[in-house]
Amino acid sequence: MEYRVGVIGGGQLARMMIPAAVNLGIDLKVLAENAGSSAALAATEVGDYLDLETVMAFAQTVDVITFDHEHVPQAILHALVEAGHDVRPGPDALLYAQDKILMREKLEQLGVPVPVWAAVSNADELASFIADNGGHAVVKTPRGGYDGKGVRVVSHADEVADWFVALAEDGNGGALLAEERVDFSRELAQMVARRPSGDMQLWPVVESVQRDGVCAEVIAPAPRSAGRVADVAADIATAIAEGVGVTGVFAVELFETTDERLLVNELAMRPHNTGHWSIDGSTTSQFEQHLRAVLDLPLGATGCRDTWSVMVNVLGGPVEGTLADRYVAAFADQPTVKFHNYGKAPRPGRKVGHVTAGGDDLDQVVFEARAAAAFFQN
Amino acid sequence: MEYRVGVIGGGQLARMMIPAAVNLGIDLKVLAENAGSSAALAATEVGDYLDLETVMAFAQTVDVITFDHEHVPQAILHALVEAGHDVRPGPDALLYAQDKILMREKLEQLGVPVPVWAAVSNADELASFIADNGGHAVVKTPRGGYDGKGVRVVSHADEVADWFVALAEDGNGGALLAEERVDFSRELAQMVARRPSGDMQLWPVVESVQRDGVCAEVIAPAPRSAGRVADVAADIATAIAEGVGVTGVFAVELFETTDERLLVNELAMRPHNTGHWSIDGSTTSQFEQHLRAVLDLPLGATGCRDTWSVMVNVLGGPVEGTLADRYVAAFADQPTVKFHNYGKAPRPGRKVGHVTAGGDDLDQVVFEARAAAAFFQN
Numbered sequence: 001m002e003y004r005v006g007v008i009g010g011g012q013l014a015r016m017m018i019p020a021a022v023n024l025g026i027d028l029k030v031l032a033e034n035a036g037s038s039a040a041l042a043a044t045e046v047g048d049y050l051d052l053e054t055v056m057a058f059a060q061t062v063d064v065i066t067f068d069h070e071h072v073p074q075a076i077l078h079a080l081v082e083a084g085h086d087v088r089p090g091p092d093a094l095l096y097a098q099d100k101i102l103m104r105e106k107l108e109q110l111g112v113p114v115p116v117w118a119a120v121s122n123a124d125e126l127a128s129f130i131a132d133n134g135g136h137a138v139v140k141t142p143r144g145g146y147d148g149k150g151v152r153v154v155s156h157a158d159e160v161a162d163w164f165v166a167l168a169e170d171g172n173g174g175a176l177l178a179e180e181r182v183d184f185s186r187e188l189a190q191m192v193a194r195r196p197s198g199d200m201q202l203w204p205v206v207e208s209v210q211r212d213g214v215c216a217e218v219i220a221p222a223p224r225s226a227g228r229v230a231d232v233a234a235d236i237a238t239a240i241a242e243g244v245g246v247t248g249v250f251a252v253e254l255f256e257t258t259d260e261r262l263l264v265n266e267l268a269m270r271p272h273n274t275g276h277w278s279i280d281g282s283t284t285s286q287f288e289q290h291l292r293a294v295l296d297l298p299l300g301a302t303g304c305r306d307t308w309s310v311m312v313n314v315l316g317g318p319v320e321g322t323l324a325d326r327y328v329a330a331f332a333d334q335p336t337v338k339f340h341n342y343g344k345a346p347r348p349g350r351k352v353g354h355v356t357a358g359g360d361d362l363d364q365v366v367f368e369a370r371a372a373a374a375f376f377q378n
Numbered sequence: 379m380e381y382r383v384g385v386i387g388g389g390q391l392a393r394m395m396i397p398a399a400v401n402l403g404i405d406l407k408v409l410a411e412n413a414g415s416s417a418a419l420a421a422t423e424v425g426d427y428l429d430l431e432t433v434m435a436f437a438q439t440v441d442v443i444t445f446d447h448e449h450v451p452q453a454i455l456h457a458l459v460e461a462g463h464d465v466r467p468g469p470d471a472l473l474y475a476q477d478k479i480l481m482r483e484k485l486e487q488l489g490v491p492v493p494v495w496a497a498v499s500n501a502d503e504l505a506s507f508i509a510d511n512g513g514h515a516v517v518k519t520p521r522g523g524y525d526g527k528g529v530r531v532v533s534h535a536d537e538v539a540d541w542f543v544a545l546a547e548d549g550n551g552g553a554l555l556a557e558e559r560v561d562f563s564r565e566l567a568q569m570v571a572r573r574p575s576g577d578m579q580l581w582p583v584v585e586s587v588q589r590d591g592v593c594a595e596v597i598a599p600a601p602r603s604a605g606r607v608a609d610v611a612a613d614i615a616t617a618i619a620e621g622v623g624v625t626g627v628f629a630v631e632l633f634e635t636t637d638e639r640l641l642v643n644e645l646a647m648r649p650h651n652t653g654h655w656s657i658d659g660s661t662t663s664q665f666e667q668h669l670r671a672v673l674d675l676p677l678g679a680t681g682c683r684d685t686w687s688v689m690v691n692v693l694g695g696p697v698e699g700t701l702a703d704r705y706v707a708a709f710a711d712q713p714t715v716k717f718h719n720y721g722k723a724p725r726p727g728r729k730v731g732h733v734t735a736g737g738d739d740l741d742q743v744v745f746e747a748r749a750a751a752a753f754f755q756n
Contacts, residue, residue: 019401
C-alpha cells in the first residue's frame with residue numbers, strides 16, 4: 001500500500017507538510033486556491049474549496065482529507081463524510097474552530113476554564129456585558145477572524161456598531177462574542193496530536209509572544225512551566241481533544257492570568273504557528289505528526305531536542321526584494337539557526353517565513369533567533 | 379532574487395534535497411532518468427543525462443547544476459562550463475570520482491595516505507603485484523563501480539581475466555586498479571562541504587559498517603575517534619577538498635588499519651550514504667549544506683544534535699508489499715526513530731530507505747535503529 005493525503009489549502013502549513021511527506025514516502029496532494037501557492041512544490045491542483053464538485057473530485061484521489069485552514073464550509077465537509085471519505089479533523093471538530101460562540105459553549109460543557117463570555121446580539125446586550133466586566137470587553141466576530149482580525153477591545157458598544165449592522169444585514173440571527181478583558185501575564189499554547197483511535201501525544205506547553213494580535217515569537221518549553229502549569233495545560237488540551245473528538249494536530253491557545261490560572265483563548269484544529277519550533281526542536285515535528293495522526297499511524301515521540309527552542313516569525317519580510325536576497329548576510333551571521341522561507345511575496349504583516357534557534361542558554365537562543373529574523377525585515 | 383538548483387539524476391540523493399529546498403525556499407529542479415523516480419516530487423524533467431542537448435536545455439532553467447550521481451560524461455560537463463553554466467562540483471573534481479586510477483595518482487601527488495596500488499594493464503602485471511603484496515590484491519574497474527560492484531579480492535590474475543578481455547576490447551588502452559588488501563580494523567568516512575570561495579565545514583568522522591561491500595550502518599561520531607583519529611581524518615579530507623577543488627558536499631571513505639593508520643579508500647563528490655545521519659543528527663544536514671555550498675551561500679554549523687546517531691540502511695525492503703505496509707508496527711515499536719522512505723520499489727540489495735536513531739547510550743541507539751530497520755526486511 002501507499003499512503004495518500006489530500007490537503008485543502010495551499011498555504012505555508014501545507015508547504016511544511018512536504019518535507020515530512022517526502023521523508024515518510026507519503027503521497028501529498030494539495031488543493032490550492034491559486035497557482036504559485038506556498039505549497040506549490042507538492043502535487044498541486046488549483047481549485048475552489050467552496051465548490052462541492054471540486055472538493056469531491058479532489059477527495060477521490062486520496063485516502064484522507066485534511067486542511068491547511070479551517071474555512072471549508074460544513075455542508076461540504078458533511079458531504080465528504082457522507083460519501084465515505086475520511087475527513088480529519090471531522091466536521092464536528094472543525095465546527096468549533098469555525099464558530100467561536102459554539103466553541104465557548106462546548107468548552108463550558110466540558111468544564112474547561114474560559115474567560116467570562118456572552119453572545120451579544122445588539123448594542124444593549126454588549127453595553128450590559130461591558131458594565132458587568134469592569135468597563136471593557138473583547139469583542140470578536142464568531143467566524144472568519146484570525147491573527148487579530150475580527151477582534152476589538154472596546155469600552156463602548158458603539159465601537160463595534162459596524163459589526164452589529166453587518167449581523168443584521170446577514171439575517172441569520174447571529175451574535176458577536178463578548179469576552180472579559182483577561183488580566184494575563186503571558187500567553188501559552190499547548191499542541192496535541194490525536195489519532196482516530198484516541199491515542200494522543202502532547203508537546204511541552206510553549207510561551208507565545210504576540211505583537212499586534214499576531215504571534216511574533218514562541219519559546220519552547222514555556223519558561224517556568226515545569227510542574228503545575230504544564231500539567232494544567234496538558235489536562236485542558238486533553239479534555240478538549242477528547243471532548244471534541246479532534247483528529248490530527250491541534251492547538252489550544254491559553255492565557256496565564258496574573259492570578260496564575262489558565263484560561264482557553266482560542267482553538268486551532270490544525271498545525272499551528274506555535275508549533276513551528278517542533279520542525280527543528282522536537283523529535284517529531286507537528287507536520288510529521290499531523291500526517292501520522294490523520295493516517296491513523298502510531299504517533300512519534302514529542303520530546304525536545306534542545307533545552308530551549310525559540311521560533312521567531314518573519315512578518316512582512318524585506319521592503320524591497322526577497323527573503324533570499326538576505327541569505328548571504330543571515331547565514332553568515334547565524335550558522336546554527338534554521339531558516340524557513342514560505343515562498344510567499346513579502347507584504348506588510350504577512351507571515352513569510354520563520355527562524356528557529358536552539359540551545360542551553362535561553363538568553364543566547366532568543367538573541368540568535370531575533371538576530372536571524374532581523375535580517376529579513378526592513 | 380530566487381535561487382534555482384538543477385540536479386542531474388533522480389535518485390534518493392536528489393529526493394533528500396527536497397526537504398532542505400522547501401525549507402530554504404530554493405527552487406529545485408531534477409533531470410531524472412525516468413518518470414516515477416525517487417525525486418519525482420520535485421519539479422522533474424525526464425531526460426537522458428548522456429544527451430548534450432537535453433542537459434544544456436536543462437541548465438538554461440537553473441542557476442547552478444549539481445548531481446545525484448557522478449556519471450555525467452566529462453564532455454558534457456566541459457560543454458556546460460564553456461557555455462557559462464556553474465557546475466558544482468566541476469568537471470575536474472568529478473574526474474577523480476569517475477576514474478579511480480586518476481584519483482589514486484592525484485591523492486599521491488597531494489601526499490594523502492592511500493593503500494599500495496598499481497595500474498595493471500594485463501595479467502602479468504597483476505600477477506607481479508599480487509606476488510609483491512602478500513599473495514592478494516583488491517582489483518577494481520576504474521570506472522562505473524559502486525556499492526561493491528566492480529571490486530574483486532583475488533589471489534590469482536585469472537580471477538579477473540574477463541575484465542582484461544573487456545579492457546582489450548574497449549581499445550582505449552585502459553588499465554585495472556590493483557590495491558593491497560588492507561588489514562583494517564574498521565571503515566570510517568569523513569564528510570566535508572566546500573564553497574567555491576574555499577570555505578569548508580566538516581562533520582565529525584563517522585564509522586561505516588559494510589556488509590557485502592554495501593554500507594549497512596553508520597555511527598556518528600565514530601566511537602573512539604576523538605582526538606587523533608578525528609584530526610587525521612579532517613586533515614586528509616581538507617587536503618583533498620583543496621587539492622581537488624571540490625565544491626558541494628563530498629565524502630572521503632577511509633580504512634583504519636590494524637596498526638592505526640588512516641588510508642583513503644574511495645571518494646564521492648556528492649552527498650553520501652555515510653552522511654544520511656546528518657538529516658536528523660546534525661544542525662545542518664548534508665543535503666541542506668550541499669544546496670548552500672553549490673549556491674555559494676555561507677555554510678551551516680555541523681555539530682551533532684545527539685551524543686550518538688546511528689543510521690541503518692533498509693536494503694532490499696520487504697519481500698512482499700511496500701515499506702509503508704510495515705509503518706503501523708515499526709512506528710509503534712520505535713516512536714523516537716526517524717524513518718526515511720525513498721519511494722522506490724523493493725528489490726533485493728537495493729537501498730530503499732534508512733532509519734536514524736539518536737541518544738546518549740550507544741548500545742541503546744544501535745538497538746533502536748536496528749530494530750526499526752528490521753521491520754522493513756523479510
